[in-house]
């Protein structure tokens with residue numbers, strides 16, 4: 187049996203696999219804010235990125251290693267393909283972290299070997315120990331993944347895993363890369379690995395999986411029963427294609443059904459010790475932060491973090507819940523940090539009250555950021571009577587999104603009504619350039635705003651998604667707008683929040699545009715789709 191830490195380790199890959207979702211790319215400040223929140227959430231490992239991909243990725247992993255990876259904090263991990271240049275870049279990027287890990291991988295399925303790697307099984311069996319040993323020469327903690335393990339020949343998988351462990355890998359990860367397996371098959375695969383790899387007791391068995399058939403979480407829970415003790419997952423389940431296994435679903439599954447899972451850990455069913463180290467009260471905040479910064483909207487009926495997950499519409503359900511919550515609710519909303527309708531601040535609240543509330547919410551802002559947040563709070567309080575925690579979160583995540591960006595929105599003016607053609611006047615300033623104004627008509631006010639911005643930015647792009655949702659209840663609520671632009675086949679998202687949804691739309695568009703322009707400056711490599719080249723480390 188593989189090593190058993192006595193509980194489940196949570197390996198968060200929101201910043202690596204999650205960021206591989208179309209349109210979800212994040213800048214350095216955004217990645218840092220998410221990493222800091224993941225540390226507060228209590229994950230065991232943060233996969234901070236793929237350092238070889240670009241200078242930006244390298245710098246982000248390095249910054250996270252410097253700032254988030256303390257002695258008591260999570261392990262900071264970087265991804266590297268099984269190539270010396272990748273592993274070298276990864277080792278350098280994570281160097282500042284006291285607890286660091288290199289995660290290296292190579293595909294093991296015949297379909298990947300033949301069509302992607304163009305390598306034989308024998309060649310793969312030579313590469314694996316060489317690369318794991320090289321990674322071990324840089325750090326003590328090395329994880330090895332067999333990409334597409336779910337579709338690999340188990341006999342070959344056993345050989346590869348044995349070699350990786352013999353070369354020094356302390357964690358062996360089994361990815362269902364294309365989300366193909368079913369729960370019983372995946373659980374069986376983990377059992378077979380436990381039975382057939384002679385040195386498996388020297389490593390922790392980990393699982394990684396995608397949600398193409400909607401089975402990732404179920405597969406993982408079955409794997410836990412067979413001895414998997416590390417789960418690789420993302421907040422809100424974001425990730426390539428249909429996404430990764432969702433962290434909040436796994437953690438709450440293990441929390442709510444602890445008595446069912448306890449015996450698989452050699453515990454009595456009623457043992458109260460948690461099965462993960464995650465602070466569940468931080469789940470809601472983490473989910474909102476990731477959604478706001480990536481522009482990946484959470485579907486209302488999403489388990490645990492969807493807006494409707496705790497809403498009871500039918501009269502019978504409402505009546506039952508009022509009599510006893512357990513009639514229709516298996517999770518207490520407070521367990522995931524959902525403080526319903528908590529009104530905290532208003533127009534007369536001072537800077538220290540705002541700072542204290544932000545600190546309670548987990549935002550430890552420096553003086554400059556606090557000043558900016560306070561100014562925005564005051565502006566909002568002039569328009570909205572009660573400022574809730576959700577409003578404060580919207581203000582702060584908006585700030586993180588807009589570091590030194592190329593375009594700044596200066597002015598938005600719209601006229602519309604029953605007998606008017608919606609017309610927008612927009613002024614933008616460009617870094618190092620002059621302010622420019624454009625006017626456009628549209629089918630509605632938002633369309634007019636987007637058309638005017640399109641004239642100003644001169645970039646060819648297509649608006650493919652526009653969504654508005656209110657942060658809280660009430661007519662004066664802040665509206666959150668998410669916009670996705672497509673340019674040359676790639677998606678870029680922007681998010682903004684304001685009591686005026688037209689202003690929020692303009693700002694969200696500008697944020698998406700800045701992201702698009704930013705990415706044009708940085709060539710980036712995809713860890714699973716681009717070819718491994720020995721030369722040319724893409725780092726600073």
Ligand code: KIV
Nearest residue numbers: 291331333334361363
């Ligand atoms: O899905 C996958 O196989 C991966 C590996 C790189 C772990 O993301």
Ligand code: ZN
Nearest residue numbers: 203363394396
């Ligand atoms: Zn993956």
